[in-house]
Amino acid sequence: MASEVDFPRHLLELEALTREQIELLLDLAARFKHERAKARKGSAPPERRELLRGRTIITLFFEHSTRTRSSFEVAARSLGADVLSFQKDASSVAKGESLEDTVRNLDAIGADALVVRHPAAGAPRLVARAVRASVINAGDGAHEHPTQGLLDALSLRERWGTLENKTVAIVGDIAHSRVARSNIHCLSKLGARVRVGGPRTLIPEGIEKLGCTVARDLREALTGADAVMALRIQNERIADARLPGARDYSRTWGLDARSLEMLPRDALVMHPGPVNRGVEMSSDVLESPRSLVMDQVDSGVAVRMAALCLCLRAEVKR
Ligand code: NCD
Numbered sequence: 001m002a003s004e005v006d007f008p009r010h011l012l013e014l015e016a017l018t019r020e021q022i023e024l025l026l027d028l029a030a031r032f033k034h035e036r037a038k039a040r041k042g043s044a045p046p047e048r049r050e051l052l053r054g055r056t057i058i059t060l061f062f063e064h065s066t067r068t069r070s071s072f073e074v075a076a077r078s079l080g081a082d083v084l085s086f087q088k089d090a091s092s093v094a095k096g097e098s099l100e101d102t103v104r105n106l107d108a109i110g111a112d113a114l115v116v117r118h119p120a121a122g123a124p125r126l127v128a129r130a131v132r133a134s135v136i137n138a139g140d141g142a143h144e145h146p147t148q149g150l151l152d153a154l155s156l157r158e159r160w161g162t163l164e165n166k167t168v169a170i171v172g173d174i175a176h177s178r179v180a181r182s183n184i185h186c187l188s189k190l191g192a193r194v195r196v197g198g199p200r201t202l203i204p205e206g207i208e209k210l211g212c213t214v215a216r217d218l219r220e221a222l223t224g225a226d227a228v229m230a231l232r233i234q235n236e237r238i239a240d241a242r243l244p245g246a247r248d249y250s251r252t253w254g255l256d257a258r259s260l261e262m263l264p265r266d267a268l269v270m271h272p273g274p275v276n277r278g279v280e281m282s283s284d285v286l287e288s289p290r291s292l293v294m295d296q297v298d299s300g301v302a303v304r305m306a307a308l309c310l311c312l313r314a315e316v317k318r
Pocket of ligand 1: 067068139145148178179231232272273274
């Protein structure tokens, strides 16, 4: 795909990308998503396994994952790459080897790309400095989760055509959420207005500086919004007890049939997963026709295919 837009070799954060770079990636991801949908219906899509044939992609997850890891691996395989899944607990990390030494060794083994998830914000940047391979951030602490922001934008753009002048409410644990940060950067660069809301202790001071407004309660967050994204309370990142219990939380910030009446009728409901049913969102909302949750997962494979192609300079011709 001939393009005037340069794309970085590492995908570390959406804060650093321009609107043009984001759109370049989303356009390519939209093609891949469309081809995957056609293939499911039985028609033969263009052969994509040549794009990364002979390349080695290693996924290194120092935190749990269901969607992100499997969709990176499916994406890489569908492009013909060899995929290796690094197991932290079965590796020499368990013997005390540092992150930098670990990745230098994987680099020497011949990785072309390292897909890194780590509890420490900034870890993928550290890895990028230590290796020759491209590095893709698959979530670093409470900092960013760039491919999640991109897949959310892809699902919304497909529904709406454009994000320009749309309002997206993000509700939940904003303070500890890398998904919130990547989405604030991504959606606002694409022209949407972003509102955040959640329990007072979970809204970081100064979050407005990232380019969003803060809603005081669920009604204020949902009124007039075109989509709402619910986030999980990131218990694993919270050391103190200033937290509302699950019952309290679901009463004040949870999305159920009743609270959804505050939303415009055609507004969409999203969640990055994993969902705690009955806490952030009730089962009927999760499974309702206005829920984009499974479409977000589908977008995830296509976005990760596009990210791998762009970072590894694969030339997509048609
Ligand atoms: C999120 C994550 O790990 O940041 N999940 C995901 O990647 N889809 C959100 C979460 O864990 O709540």
